[in-house]
Amino acid sequence: MSLLDELVGDCASRTWILAHLDYPHKDWCLFWPFALNQGGYANVGGKGLLVSRIMCEHRNGPAPADKPDAAHECGNGHEGCVNPWHLVWKSRGDNLRDIPKHGRRPKRYKVTPQQVDEIRALKGRMRPRDIAEIYGITDNNVHQILKGKIWKQERSDLRIFTEEEVRLIRTTSWQEKSAKQFAKELGASEYQVYRVRQGLSYKWIDCPSLPYEKQKSKAQLAAEALALTRQMLGSQE
Incomplete structure (x- = not known):
């Protein structure tokens, strides 16, 4: 079963995807017109299926076991681009190494205890996305810190x-x-x-x-x- 087959029903997002599977323009980005996830990527369905994976599979076939990421050659995946001509399958390492080439800062995913306290002090005063940008981590990391799912101590000695x-x-x-x-x-x-x-x-x-x-x-x-x-x-x- 293909990734597209996972989408059921005659929803607007599925209709849009079907209409753009063979998008003819190679040089222009094709931006997703519906909601984006917290990282800015186009997703669809209750399970948060990435549209870029559907497009990449249609253009390049199923993802190889050693290349599971649908990588954006244009560098605009975080802006919602889903142009099938811009997508190739890559390993996670190769995909991450491409980030600096596109002029973006790679996420660090690590913070110090001092920074954890600072992040918690920002709760309700700044958007999680803006906090993530300041500390070089993902939006999801910020949400997990604020909810106590990681760095579970109620407070440090700071x-x-x-x-x-x-x-x-x-x-x-x-x-x-x-x-x-x-x-x-x-x-x-x-x-x-x-x-x-x-x-x-x-x-x-x-x-x-x-x-x-x-x-x-x-x-x-x-x-x-x-x-x-x-x-x-x-x-x-």
């Missing part, structure tokens, strides 16, 4: 900052308040404070950080205090 706290950390100089003081005051680690200050975390908060400044050592601070004291005493003479 502090979740509010927008006001992030803005305060980024706009306060180390001379005014050190990372250690921030950490103690906010119940966080110094490492977390450094990441927030340098814009390595909470990137979605539009608040520019102060230029990088290395915290002064106790000896440096003592020397500055001594110099200031001498200057004050000299002005009194």
Whole structure:
């Protein structure tokens, strides 16, 4: 049984597919006019069958065992292209290696515990698709993290900052308040404070950080205090 045979009934999507199986234009993308999945690919039916697989099978025959992916030579599969002339069967590895060639960033599928906390802090404040783009993972990864299906711990020992706290950390100089003081005051680690200050975390908060400044050592601070004291005493003479 072919993939097309899995679609039953006289639905509009099946009718459209039948009308475009022998699409004549090789140079132009053929975009799916119906709903796309979260990754931007055309799917149909209750099981989420990819239309590109139907088109690729019609054009190239059934998928070989070692080449299960319907790969888009145009690089526009994530935009909904289903042109059968643009599709070939490839191995998963070859398909993934094509991503940079099409000017797209490959998904990483891995996040750190700190990033997991940040993703959960974004729940209800940003679309999962936008979160996925920020962290280089899939929409499905984001949904699984938010639902606790992966990284199942209820919370880590990392502090979740509010927008006001992030803005305060980024706009306060180390001379005014050190990372250690921030950490103690906010119940966080110094490492977390450094990441927030340098814009390595909470990137979605539009608040520019102060230029990088290395915290002064106790000896440096003592020397500055001594110099200031001498200057004050000299002005009194």
